[in-house]
Structures are given as structure tokens and as C-alpha cells.
Amino acid sequence: MTVFKEALKLDWKALAAEIDNQVFAKTLDHAVKKVSDNLIPFTGKFPSSGGVNGVYQPTENADEFLYSDWTSSFWTGMIWICYELTGDSRFKETGLSHSASFRERYDKNIILDHHDIGFLFTLSCVAAYKITGDEFSRETALLAARKLASRFRDKAGIIQVRGRLDDMENEALGEFIIDCCMNLPLLYWAARETGDRSFSDKAYSHIKNVQKYMVRPDASTYQNFRKDIATGAPIGGWIAQGDSHDGACWSRGQAWAMYGLPLSYNYTGDATLLETCKAVSNYFLNRLQSDLVPNWDFYYKTDEDQRDTSASAVAACGLLELARNLPVTDSDREVYEAAAKTLIYALIKNYLYCDGESPNAILKSGVYAMRTNLCVDEPVIWGDYFFMEALQRLTHYYRSFW
Ligand code: GLY
DSSP states (O other), X not given: OOOOOOOOSSOHHHHHHTXXXXXXXXXXXXXXXXXXXXXXXXXXXXXXXXXXXXXXXXXXXXXXXXXXXXXXXXXXXXXXXXXXXXXXXXXXHHHHHHHHHHHHHHHTXXXXXXXXXXXXXXXXXXXXXXXHOOHHHXXXXXXXXXXXXXXXXXXXXXXXXXXXXXXXXXXXXXXXXXXXXXXXXXXXXXXXHHOOHHHHHHHHHHHXXXXXXXXXXXXXXXXXXXXXXXXXXXXXXXXXXXXXXXXXXXXXXXXXXXXHHHHHHHHHOOTHXXXXXXXXXXXXXXXXXXXXXXXXXXXXXXXXXXXXXXXXXXXXXXXXXXXXXXXXXXTHHHHHHHHHHHHHHHHHHHSBOOTTTOSSOOBOOEEEETXXXXXXXXXXXXXXXXXXXXXXXXXXXXXXXX
């Protein structure tokens, strides 16, 4: 299927040229201080997936009632970013203590029958191993990668989103979701660490299914798609976390694709993934509101509608990953870098919690799930993580955890 690539409507290079780059380093310092100030309050705990009146609550590594089944590692990832930036041993000690917590979660199989094992163990144990060489973290990440790989449906060629694979009554039979693009790096990493190509073959098969079935002809995306697990035949797509109207497109799902496609390119060298990423990115960039932040679903087109700042933070990281992988001779490279910078600047200008406004959150106006009224217009912990990652990329040497 050919995917239509819209021409960009804004002059992103001109917009980025107006920005004083020092603002990025200053904001990153502010974020690092916030993480540092919260190490003690969150000792042995993790911030909740979203805030209540702008404040995260301390939770266990996984808490199904707070919908934090996939989110605890974002705090760990923020801590590792802080260690990379400062070398302060408090961050390292806390990050390594989280590896023990994730190992306990693995050993006891606490809420792990889902695809988000990738988010959880990449930003905790893979990051810990890449930064410190800690063998326990490596071993734990490999155990998690095996568990994730075991979710692969051979005939369909995808990683099933949730439910035990031997449960044939499960409502998610043969279902995969766009968010899973970000779980694939755990498999690619495991293939490199062990030399076992079956990990990366599964990840590559999954991303090719995303490219083929979830990216629609106009370069918008479905969040969900189902295939027949017996025959591998495609059944159809829908959007669970976005809006239900025809023509809806969940902006965070679009952002997961923007970041996931170039991450898979990194490990496979399949340049068609970058071409698809450009089309998906242009769709996203052409539909921002006047403050250059997306609404939670692109079906909603006015400035009065609810933004999702976390979609913007994820998208900015995706654009930087896309730009990094384009040849220097590709004129789009500078455009996407400029767009990423401008998205982050827009968040800094209008959506930062100022001193005294929140003790522990960084970015305002995220949305977890609009349809169930879950954390709407609140900070969400992954928004803070990707915002910090983008700031690190814009200001420092960046070692990818993905
Ligand atoms: N399900 C992951 C997300 O809310 O983006």
C-alpha cells in the first residue's frame, strides 16, 4: 500500500531559528533538580502513571488499579538520564535498586502478561546495563526479552498485546497495538547481546505488520489491529484510546509510530521505515494547534480542545531519531531536527510547572485516556520522561537506552 506524504505546512527551520538554545539546558537543569528532590520521597516507590491535581502519588512497581502496568520504568529512565548528566552516585544507586525491583516483578510475574515488558525493562535494566555494565541488570533484561518474545504469534507475525497466549478465549486474541513499536528495541537488543536472531526476526516481523496494516493511506494510524492467529489473515483496525468518530487519529499513537519506526530502522537498516516515518510525521506536524502542541486526537481541531503534551514529547524524540538516521545529504534532516526543537520549545513556553506549582511533575496537560476520563489535563509520567530525553538529546551527548 502506498502511503501519502503531505508537504509540510509550516517553515520549521524559520521557527527554530527564533529560539535561544540556552533555554533547553536551563529547562533540563530544572528537570534534573526535580528528579533529585524526589529521590527521597519516592524511595522504594514509583510515581503513579498520572497526577492528581498536578501531583504524582507514590505507588508500587505495578498497580493495576492505577493503570501503572506499563509506566513505572519512566521514573527509572529519568533517574538514569540524571546519572548520565551529573555522575551523581545517588542516581546510580537508586537506578540499580530499581533493577532489583524489576527482577522481583519478573520473578513473581506481577502484571507482565502484556507487550509493555519492553518499556518496563528497556528503561530500567537495559539502561542500567548500558550505563554501568551491571550483569544482574543484563540477565534480568534478557529474561524479560524472552518473555516478550514468547508473546509472538507465528502465523500472524505480531506480538499480541495482552492476555496469556494459551488463553484462546481472550478478547485480545491476535490483537496488536501501535504503542508496541516502542517495545521492540528490547528484542533487537537481546538479539545483539546473545547472537540469537530469532529475537530480532520477531521484532522486524512485527514492525512490518505495523507499517502494512496500521499506517493508513493518508499516513494517519490505527492504534489497534487484529489478525487471525490461525491463518495470519488481517481482520481490521480501530482506535481504542483515541476518539471513536470516523477520521479520528489518536495523536499519541501517531507519536509512538514516529518514534518506533526509526528505532526499528536502527537495528534493521530497512530504509522504507524511515520513509513511512516521514509521512506519519508530516501528518502529525500539519495538525498542531496554534501553540504548536497537538490535541489528544486530531479529530478535534480547535484551540479550545484538550492538548496531550505527552504526544508532543514522544514525537519530538521520534523526529530527532528520524533526523539522526537520515543521510546528511537529505534536506529533510535539518527540517525534522528544527521541528523537534520547536515542539520542545512550545512545551517549555506554555506547559511547564513553574517552581511551587507541583512538587514532582514537570509537564502540564497530558492525557492518559480521554474516553475513561483517566488523568485528563494532568501530568503523565511518560510525558516527563520523553521531555527529558528530548532535552538531553538537544543539549548533550546522547546514549540511547532504546
Ligand atoms: N497504552 C499506552 C499509552 O497510553 O500510550
